[in-house]
Amino acid sequence: MSLQIESMTNQLNISEQVCFPVYLFAKEIINQYRPFLEELELTYPQYLVMLVLWEQETQTVNQLGEKLKLDSGTLTPLLKRMEHKAFITRIRSTVDQRIVNITLTKKGKLLKEKATCIPEKLMQAMNVTVEELAVLKNIITKILDR
Amino acid sequence: MSLQIESMTNQLNISEQVCFPVYLFAKEIINQYRPFLEELELTYPQYLVMLVLWEQETQTVNQLGEKLKLDSGTLTPLLKRMEHKAFITRIRSTVDQRIVNITLTKKGKLLKEKATCIPEKLMQAMNVTVEELAVLKNIITKILDR
DNA sequence: TATAATTAAGTTGTGTGCAATTTAATTGTG
DNA sequence: CACAATTAAATTGCACACAACTTAATTATA
Known part of the structure; x- marks a missing residue:
């Protein structure tokens, strides 16, 4: 009984932690993207770079890094x-x-259509x-913007 | 003007995506943990293993992997x-x-106190x-449990 | 009971992610 | 102008994360 109570109120119980679901969720999102991005020959971080470049086709390494x-x-x-892979030039x-x-x-720009x-x-x-x-977005961006 | 509208309604606009904040948030959590975990000589994934083992001190590799x-x-x-690092035996x-x-x-069990x-x-x-x-936890676990 | 199928870990290879350092170029200051 | 400080990328080293494969052991089945 006391063991059960201890377990239920233990802050270190992994099921009580919020960080663990966030970690799992982020991994799950990337795993769900994988098959779709494989068709574009992109990994998830590479896809993020493409998203940023599709908004502004030339940027420095620093600018990409900040975003x-x-x-x-x-x-x-x-x-x-x-x-x-000829999506960008350096x-x-x-x-x-x-x-x-x-x-x-040009190849990189054309990829945008396939990604829509x-x-x-x-x-x-x-x-x-x-x-x-x-x-989700509302809470997370609020926290990240602090 | 039409450009601005296009940009505002573009599904591929990175600021519109939810996945990106989740990705940033997960990284930020790990980065915030880092200094505290360094004192315990643990990385974040290693800390997750410890959380699971603190609940049940012996588990197979498979059991850890599933959790x-x-x-x-x-x-x-x-x-x-x-x-x-002598926190576990294999x-x-x-x-x-x-x-x-x-x-x-024993060293691994003792670490729990420092982690509370x-x-x-x-x-x-x-x-x-x-x-x-x-x-956050409510929404994320609801989605992950589907 | 042989042998096929399955299972559990381990291995290999690729791609992040980040700390720490290095290199080269530019800027600031006496 | 010379030289220190700063800046931008690149490099090095370590630790995940996962796909694909291998190895060894166990289980199922003909």
């Missing part, structure tokens, strides 16, 4: 792989030789409603 | 690192030689309320 919260240690090899700025400009190729259906497909695959997503 | 949604490709090297079952039993060492304050510290570090966490 995606990734450092050059992650981005440099990731961008090299994307360059190898061209060092002539004005400031420290800066590398990342630009969408993905958010819809993912919602269906995960069986979530717009309302649930709205509440 | 944490990790496969042996992730768990085997992770558990070897935890064994090396002993192959004599009844079924395929099975490896993971058991907390972590959930509280994390809530303060991330500046979140119990209510926000409850709503």
